Amino acid sequence: MELTAGVTTELSGAEITLRCLHEEGVEFMFGYPGGAVLPLYDEIFKQDKVKHILVRHEQAAVHAADAYARSTEKVGVVLVTSGPGVTNAVTGIATAYMDSIPVVIISGQVPTHAIGQDAFQEVDAIGVTRPCVKHNFLVKDVKDLAVTIKKAFYLASTGRPGPVLVDIPKDVQTAKTNFFYPQSVPMRSYNPVIKGHSGQIRKALNLLLEAKRPMIYTGGGVVLGNASAELAQLVHTLGFPCTNTLMGLGGYPATDPQFVGMLGMHGTYEANMAMQHCDVLLAIGARFDDRVIGNPAHFFQEDRKILHVDIDPSSISKRVRVDVPIVGDVREVLQEMNRQLAAGKERPDPVAAKAWWDQIATWKGRDCLKYDRDSKIIKPQSVVEKLYELTKDMDMYVTSDVGQHQMWAAQFYKFDKPRRWINSGGLGTMGVGLPYALGVQLAHPEATVACVTGEASIQMCIQELSTAKQYHLPVKIVNLNNRYMGMVRQWQEFFHGNRYAESYMDALPNFVKLTEAYGHIGMRIDKPEDVEPALREAFSRKDDLVFMDFITDQTENVFPMVPGGKGLSEMILV
Amino acid sequence: MRHIISLLMENEPGALSRVAGLFSARGYNIESLTVAPTEDPSLSRMTVVTSGSDDVIEQITKQLNKLVDVVKVVDLSDGDHIERELMLVKVRASGKDREEMKRMADIFRGRILDVTDKAYTIELTGTGAKLDAFLGALEQGVILETVRTGASGIGRGERILKVQ
Numbered sequence: 211m212e213l214t215a216g217v218t219t220e221l222s223g224a225e226i227t228l229r230c231l232h233e234e235g236v237e238f239m240f241g242y243p244g245g246a247v248l249p250l251y252d253e254i255f256k257q258d259k260v261k262h263i264l265v266r267h268e269q270a271a272v273h274a275a276d277a278y279a280r281s282t283e284k285v286g287v288v289l290v291t292s293g294p295g296v297t298n299a300v301t302g303i304a305t306a307y308m309d310s311i312p313v314v315i316i317s318g319q320v321p322t323h324a325i326g327q328d329a330f331q332e333v334d335a336i337g338v339t340r341p342c343v344k345h346n347f348l349v350k351d352v353k354d355l356a357v358t359i360k361k362a363f364y365l366a367s368t369g370r371p372g373p374v375l376v377d378i379p380k381d382v383q384t385a386k387t388n389f390f391y392p393q394s395v396p397m398r399s400y401n402p403v404i405k406g407h408s409g410q411i412r413k414a415l416n417l418l419l420e421a422k423r424p425m426i427y428t429g430g431g432v433v434l435g436n437a438s439a440e441l442a443q444l445v446h447t448l449g450f451p452c453t454n455t456l457m458g459l460g461g462y463p464a465t466d467p468q469f470v471g472m473l474g475m476h477g478t479y480e481a482n483m484a485m486q487h488c489d490v491l492l493a494i495g496a497r498f499d500d501r502v503i504g505n506p507a508h509f510f511q512e513d514r515k516i517l518h519v520d521i522d523p524s525s526i527s528k529r530v531r532v533d534v535p536i537v538g539d540v541r542e543v544l545q546e547m548n549r550q551l552a553a554g555k556e557r558p559d560p561v562a563a564k565a566w567w568d569q570i571a572t573w574k575g576r577d578c579l580k581y582d583r584d585s586k587i588i589k590p591q592s593v594v595e596k597l598y599e600l601t602k603d604m605d606m607y608v609t610s611d612v613g614q615h616q617m618w619a620a621q622f623y624k625f626d627k628p629r630r631w632i633n634s635g636g637l638g639t640m641g642v643g644l645p646y647a648l649g650v651q652l653a654h655p656e657a658t659v660a661c662v663t664g665e666a667s668i669q670m671c672i673q674e675l676s677t678a679k680q681y682h683l684p685v686k687i688v689n690l691n692n693r694y695m696g697m698v699r700q701w702q703e704f705f706h707g708n709r710y711a712e713s714y715m716d717a718l719p720n721f722v723k724l725t726e727a728y729g730h731i732g733m734r735i736d737k738p739e740d741v742e743p744a745l746r747e748a749f750s751r752k753d754d755l756v757f758m759d760f761i762t763d764q765t766e767n768v769f770p771m772v773p774g775g776k777g778l779s780e781m782i783l784v
Numbered sequence: 785m786r787h788i789i790s791l792l793m794e795n796e797p798g799a800l801s802r803v804a805g806l807f808s809a810r811g812y813n814i815e816s817l818t819v820a821p822t823e824d825p826s827l828s829r830m831t832v833v834t835s836g837s838d839d840v841i842e843q844i845t846k847q848l849n850k851l852v853d854v855v856k857v858v859d860l861s862d863g864d865h866i867e868r869e870l871m872l873v874k875v876r877a878s879g880k881d882r883e884e885m886k887r888m889a890d891i892f893r894g895r896i897l898d899v900t901d902k903a904y905t906i907e908l909t910g911t912g913a914k915l916d917a918f919l920g921a922l923e924q925g926v927i928l929e930t931v932r933t934g935a936s937g938i939g940r941g942e943r944i945l946k947v948q
Contacts, residue, residue: 340801341805341809344852345852345853348797397852399793399794399853399855400852522850523846523849524846524847528843531839
């Protein structure tokens with residue numbers, strides 16, 4: 211490896227690590243110290259380019275870094291110690307992995323000579339994390355450290371993104387060598403395909419132009435691939451209906467007339483019916499997962515051509531057989547589609563389009579998201595609707611936890627821009643909401659960040675209220691408190707004979723007092739007429755974290771619902 | 785259907801566990817798996833014998849390709865290929881069986897590597913089916929021990945799996 215002229219000082223592994231992070235332009239790292247990372251923390255102390263955010267549990271460190279990445283376009287960075295530091299981080303890593311989020315996790319490891327000796331706080335970090343990372347490295351020689359960190363950032367942020375872990379033994383952190391940071395790290399084993407095959411793109415366009423009942427279905431890939439503008443151009447040129455997955459919300463503007471809502475298990479009637487009955491389906495950066503198309507056998511009862519654009523070849527023809535696969539970066543592919551479309555004169559048949567839109571309007575007339583607006587008890591949907599009305603013109607980000615509240619947030623908050631809706635789609639990790647909100651607020655200090663959560667999820671990372679205090683992060687927590695694990699309760703009602711086994715949250719804390727104990731502001735709201743004033747009050751407090759505990763209807767369910775194993779058109783409707 | 789998949793991967797520690805882990809995590813079958821460095825010591829070559837529907841095999845090759853350490857993957861079953869496996873068998877060889885065992889080894893082109901008063905150790909190379917046939921031809925009582933390497937494979941003719 212070449213040395214820059216004049217640089218002769220040797221640096222320790224810990225110094226090198228920090229220098230690498232500086233080279234990568236890292237602003238924040240989220241972490242928690244421990245014995246095996248003390249040399250690294252010593253170097254953090256000696257510099258001020260990277261700001262370290264001390265969380266209260268390693269899981270939250272990864273979630274916060276993950277949300278930072280989701281809401282920016284940058285790589286999230288985490289630092290944890292060996293053993294329990296790593297195992298605590300695993301839930302966060304798996305969450306990022308399932309949603310393809312670029313995160314680099316640096317973990318301490320016991321000294322190389324102690325590896326395999328069952329040393330104190332030793333765990334096989336590479337083995338433990340292997341199934342839930344894009345790749346991981348154990349650095350055994352300080353000479354390999356800089357190039358390994360470069361590779362970690364390169365792998366995390368290119369192709370289909372994902373978390374990459376770099377495990378650094380303590381003696382490697384203290385060993386010294388010359389520092390050189392490579393500009394690029396070509397890898398013969400890793401060359402993601404960027405440009406889509408233009409012949410395949412032509413073929414896809416021809417099918418789209420001939421379609422009578424077309425549908426465009428897009429997922430998180432459009433958001434991660436920064437392809438929203440290109441998608442909007444394509445959808446507008448073709449005049450087709452567009453639906454987003456839970457991960458794809460904001461990839462296409464929700465208030466656009468061609469948007470038919472989210473699809474899937476809790477998607478709209480019109481989106482699911484259009485998916486089921488379309489004759490040509492264009493899937494972009496989405497993966498036909500079980501929560502999206504339900505039972506694949508039922509999906510294939512209808513005959514349709516499927517065109518699939520994805521950067522990951524293994525996502526194509528995994529759950530459904532695809533007619534026209536296009537491997538490539540979604541943005542590049544959409545640009546090429548728009549180019550070819552602009553160059554040609556063909557446009558879709560307007561008569562067929564009219565008939566199809568009429569059909570969709572009929573489905574839409576079913577008003578699948580209706581609920582009792584005159585209820586004397588707070589309806590959870592009304593809280594989200596009100597939240598949307600009051601905040602839609604703000605520079606707004608919404609995070610959520612996992613469960614009913616997540617679905618209501620997805621259904622009733624209309625995201626017009628990408629990277630504004632931050633939630634755990636693939637792994638479905640309860641507890642992400644608050645750390646997600648903190649990561650987003652750090653990345654966007656001037657923006658407003660709301661965390662829509664429930665009384666069960668919020669307790670899974672409640673300790674992060676302390677982190678919020680330390681760094682003055684004024685997030686707004688919208689707790690839809692129905693005294694049940696709502697989604698579990700819903701499934702027990704529908705599929706387990708109303709036997710609510712262990713889904714009732716007995717002995718709930720007083721959230722107002724709890725929030726106050728952490729030094730924040732708590733509010734309890736139990737009347738429908740108090741919802742709007744409470745939200746107004748909370749969002750007017752620009753500098754405070756406000757926890758709004760909304761006491762909501764215990765028996766409300768999320769509709770529509772495609773029960774597990776059923777087909778998209780077999781929804782339970784309200 | 786049975787497939788024999790060859791791959792070249794970076795000769796890094798843990799590379800084998802990434803492949804083995806992929807197969808177990810996604811519920812794919814492994815009939816056998818062999819691995820050793822190639823003439824270029826930075827690369828290992830692995831042969832995996834697996835089975836599954838066409839869709840499953842397509843996913844297996846895609847998922848293998850997705851592993852960051854994997855440089856190249858080829859499904860040898862897509863074309864003509866040669867497949868060989870090595871087996872060592874220790875058999876009882878005393879009394880009247882002794883001559884018979886020698887003849888049997890000759891018929892299957894086996895080589896006797898080690899001889900004692902009571903036993904032969906026979907080396908046999910061939911396809912898995914041939915090795916099975918040899919074991920099937922012996923009386924079960926005479927087999928003392930067997931060890932098999934699992935299949936290695938290579939394309940016929942000009943078909944080459946190599947990094948440019």
